Every structure is written in structure tokens, then in C-alpha cells.
Amino acid sequence: MNASPRVICMFAYADAQSLDIIGPMEVFALASRQAQEDDPRQPPLYEVRVVARSSQPITVASGIRILPDITCAELQETVDTLLVSGGMGDSLDRVREDTWLLAWLRQAATRVRRIGSVCSGALLLAEAGVLDGRQATTHWDDVAELKLRYPSVRVLPDAIYTRDAHVWTSAGITAGMDLALAMVAADYGQPLALKVAKRMVMVSKRSGGQSQFSRQLDELDLPDHFARLADWIRAHLRTRLDVDLLAQQVHMSPRQFNRRFKAAFGMTPQKYVEHLRVEEAKPLLESTGKSLQRIAIDCGFSSGESLRRAFVQQLGIRPIEYRQHFSAA
Numbered sequence: 022m023n024a025s026p027r028v029i030c031m032f033a034y035a036d037a038q039s040l041d042i043i044g045p046m047e048v049f050a051l052a053s054r055q056a057q058e059d060d061p062r063q064p065p066l067y068e069v070r071v072v073a074r075s076s077q078p079i080t081v082a083s084g085i086r087i088l089p090d091i092t093c094a095e096l097q098e099t100v101d102t103l104l105v106s107g108g109m110g111d112s113l114d115r116v117r118e119d120t121w122l123l124a125w126l127r128q129a130a131t132r133v134r135r136i137g138s139v140c141s142g143a144l145l146l147a148e149a150g151v152l153d154g155r156q157a158t159t160h161w162d163d164v165a166e167l168k169l170r171y172p173s174v175r176v177l178p179d180a181i182y183t184r185d186a187h188v189w190t191s192a193g194i195t196a197g198m199d200l201a202l203a204m205v206a207a208d209y210g211q212p213l214a215l216k217v218a219k220r221m222v223m224v225s226k227r228s229g230g231q232s233q234f235s236r237q238l239d240e241l242d243l244p245d246h247f248a249r250l251a252d253w254i255r256a257h258l259r260t261r262l263d264v265d266l267l268a269q270q271v272h273m274s275p276r277q278f279n280r281r282f283k284a285a286f287g288m289t290p291q292k293y294v295e296h297l298r299v300e301e302a303k304p305l306l307e308s309t310g311k312s313l314q315r316i317a318i319d320c321g322f323s324s325g326e327s328l329r330r331a332f333v334q335q336l337g338i339r340p341i342e343y344r345q346h347f348s349a350a
Contacts (some may be wrong), residue, residue, distance in 0.1 A: 109142030
């Protein structure tokens with residue numbers, strides 16, 4: 022192992038997400054403590070620092086004030102890893118409009134051994150050109166903007182984190198901790214990363230993609246008759262919900278219903294019903310000891326196998342794996 026610690030710098034700015042900053046830094050700090058507990062002669066593996074545009078205290082989105090360790094201009098050649106935190110709304114837009122900062126990021130990307138982003142921080146790396154021609158991910162709510170505004174980036178919308186040579190990106194907020202764990206594993210091996218994950222009550226590597234942790238349907242803008250239909254479907258998931266029956270609820274012909282439903286929901290009626298059944302199954306897997314077959318029947322699936330197929334298709338993870346990771350038991 023290295024005699025001198027790897028220096029990890031997290032770039033922060035006003036109204037950035039505090040967990041984007043603190044979460045990954047805790048992973049690296051705990052990895053150092055764990056290694057020293059395993060071997061008291063072991064020097065620290067990592068040294069974590071906050072870097073910012075100026076030396077003035079930063080107030081992040083949660084209201085916490087952070088005092089930077091160094092300014093961007095003071096970033097040294099000895100820095101091993103530079104990470105960029107995410108932000109919301111105007112906070113990130115203000116940073117993306119800072120031409121000096123963008124030039125600094127482009128230069129820093131060529132000087133450090135590794136550069137990465139947490140959550141919407143990928144948009145800042147993309148604006149600086151660091152992600153050009155590379156694969157990347159970001160928070161599911163920012164994926165569309167990353168694709169549209171930066172067409173040269175190969176976006177992996179469902180990834181928890183990505184690695185393309187020395188450039189790493191992660192999905193939303195807590196996925197920054199997954200990214201940091203993966204970096205620890207790359208630096209010092211999976212056994213240490215696993216110990217850190219256990220200490221932090223995390224899984225060392227999540228199965229499936231970020232869609233398993235976020236509901237991607239937004240039903241707030243539905244027409245009233247379809248909003249009422251969505252409520253009716255949830256109340257009748259154990260019923261055989263074919264197109265004819267659904268169309269009757271909104272007094273449409275099946276053909277007209279199919280067309281208007283796709284326009285309103287962005288998917289077919291069958292896919293939407295399946296989506297709701299998966300959503301219904303999640304809390305049963307998390308909080309009960311019911312068998313998969315029983316849960317499948319309770320949620321309207323014809324069998325445990327149909328439940329398994331729907332989970333894999335929608336979430337990239339099997340029901341049994343979901344239960345293992347998220348069960349309250």
C-alpha cells in the first residue's frame with residue numbers, strides 16, 4: 022500500500038447538495054480508519070479535502086456551512102482524485118456559466134489521476150467538455166438534459182455509476198457513496214470496500230439500476246378522467262385488467278382508449294398496469310415474509326414467474342434480490 026495518502030478533493034459550491042459532498046468523503050475517510058484498525062502500522066490511505074472557487078465559507082442546500090480547505094487555484098499536482106458535487110436549479114446553472122471554472126476543470130481533468138462527478142455534477146463535467154465521447158450517467162431526473170444538451174456523451178440512464186478510463190460519474194446523491202466504494206475497491210481491493218460497506222450499512226455493490234430506487238412516472242399532469250382511472254386501477258390490481266375493461270371505465274372505444282392512454286402515460290395500458298403491480302409488490306417484499314407466489318397473486322400477477330420477469334424487465338433485479346437488499350428484516 023502507498024506510504025503517502027491519496028488526496029481526494031471534492032469541489033463544492035453554494036447550494037450544492039450536502040450529501041453529494043459529505044457522503045463520498047465519509048466513505049474514503051472510513052476506508053482509512055478501517056485499514057488502520059486492521060493494521061495499526063498502516064498509514065492513512067486517503068486524505069479528503071474540500072476545494073472551492075474561493076476560500077470563503079460555502080452554504081450548501083441543507084443550510085450547512087462548509088469551510089473549503091483549498092481554492093481551485095491552489096489545487097496541487099499531488100491530488101489523486103477530483104470529484105464534483107451536484108446541485109439543483111440555479112445553483113448548478115450559475116457554476117456552469119463560470120467560464121474560468123470550466124477552463125479550470127478541463128485542465129484539472131488532465132492533471133489528476135481520476136476525476137468524477139456525483140449526481141447532477143455530471144452536467145458540470147459535460148459543460149467543461151470532460152465527458153465528450155465518454156459514457157456517463159447522472160440523476161434520473163437529469164438524464165434527458167444530459168442527452169439533449171451534450172449529444173457527444175454516451176449516456177447510460179440506468180447506471181448507478183460509470184467508469185470510462187479515468188473519468189467516473191454516478192447517479193443521484195447516495196449513488197456517490199456507491200461510486201466512492203467502487204473507487205476504494207479499485208484502489209485497495211474488494212475486501213476493504215466490503216468492510217467499509219458493512220460499517221456504513223450499505224451493500225457493497227447494488228444489483229440493478231437506479232430505476233429501482235426512483236418512481237419515474239409523474240401523474241400530476243394527467244387529465245382528470247385518466248387520473249381517476251389510475252386510482253381505479255390501483256384499487257383493482259387483482260382484477261384481470263384488459264384493454265376492454267379499462268376503456269369502459271373512461272367510456273371510450275378500445276382503439277381510441279389505446280391511443281389516448283399512450284399519449285397521456287407514455288406507455289401501453291398493459292405496461293402501466295404491470296408497472297403498478299411491481300410498485301405494489303415492493304413494500305410487500307420489504308416488510309413481509311410472504312412467499313413470492315403469494316405476493317404475485319396479491320398484486321395481480323398470474324404467477325411468481327410473471328412477477329420475476331416484470332421485476333427484471335423494469336428494475337434489472339430479481340424480486341429475491343430486492344428483498345435481500347431492502348427488507349426491514
